Amino acid sequence: MKNPPNYAIRSVDHALQLAVMLQVEGPLGVGEAAERLGVVPSTAHRLLAMLVYRDFAVQLEDRRYAAGPVLSLGASSLSHTSRLRAIAMPHLAALVERVRESANLVILAGDHVRFIGTVECAQALRVGNREGMVFPAHLASGGKVMLADLPPERLDLLYSAEKWADRPEQRPNLAALRRELRTTRERGFAINAGRTEAGVTAVGRAVRGADGTAQAAVSVSMPTTRFSRDLLPGLVGALAATARDIEAELRGAAM
Missing domain, CATH: 1.10.10.10 (Winged helix-like DNA-binding domain superfamily/Winged helix DNA-binding domain)
Known part of the structure; x- marks a missing residue:
């Protein structure tokens, strides 16, 4: 945390x-x-x-x-990340206007997620800018929706005992993680209830590329005191619309 x-x-x-x-x-x-x-x-x-x-x-x-x-990231990585962020930021701003909570864009970096874009909401009590921060992917809402899209063999490699030998106490239970990711795939979104930051709840959804695989994720973050399960349908619907708009613009930019 x-x-x-x-x-x-x-x-x-x-x-x-x-x-x-x-x-x-x-x-x-x-x-x-x-x-x-x-x-x-x-x-x-x-x-x-x-x-x-x-x-x-x-x-x-x-x-x-x-x-x-x-x-230095390497020219291709920088170009793709920069284009993704530039396209997504106006849509994140529109999402914030709709749900009145802070919104984020994250990408998968190994077994972590990296925040590459944040738009803060205007409420006095809010989740602040997370740009540049990294969190364990299996704990973050955006991380879980991207991990759920990985082939089983890649997930096994990411969470193999060898890769986590220097931090065995942080390695997730792979069987439990698979079950959680299966649920994430079935419902199309993931929730992070205070697992990365105390007092913060986030809901995430994947942003997919032209090949249908998850390229990034968008999430809405809020103080846990403002979250309730009754809000989920509206949040998930807003995230789905935002993801679709970003995906459509990414396809257009690739033509």
């Missing part, structure tokens, strides 16, 4: 957010970085300069900044 530190260091948090933006979204200018972080341009410039110094960023000829050697 992941909880925020009691004493967050704002400058460190801003630098980490910038690093994630560069890695996932591509090049940024100083002004855009300042606007995204809610800081003055001089602060954004100092943060970017430090990222360059530590090889987390490089400055391009047009004076924008891009991911440096430490953050």
Whole structure:
């Protein structure tokens, strides 16, 4: 379970957010970085300069900044992730307007999920920005809907005892996980009730590519105090519509 530190260091948090933006979204200018972080341009410039110094960023000829050697993902991975996020973000915003809770876009990274996009809702008590964070896939709602789509042999490999030898206490029971994923496949969505973060409940649904396999997942996250089973039909319906809209736009972009 992941909880925020009691004493967050704002400058460190801003630098980490910038690093994630560069890695996932591509090049940024100083002004855009300042606007995204809610800081003055001089602060954004100092943060970017430090990222360059530590090889987390490089400055391009047009004076924008891009991911440096430490953050390099590989051209194809970066291109796909950036395109996916760019397409999904307006749809996440529409989802937030509809359900009045925060929404996320996640991808599978081994046995973890990585948050590549978040749109926060406007409620005072809300789940905040999760961009760049990673959680165990078998615990997260978006992770479970993507794991449910994997061939059995790949799931076995991901959760083999050998791969988890250095953290055996964290390895899930594979038989129980298979049962949970079978239920997820049957109903088409997954719930995470406080398994990754105390006091947070999330509902997730897969986003599928042209071949029908799960490429990512969208989720709605809310304080557990606002969640009830009566809300599920509306949340699942909104997630399904959002996933379909993203899928349709991804197909159009691939043509």
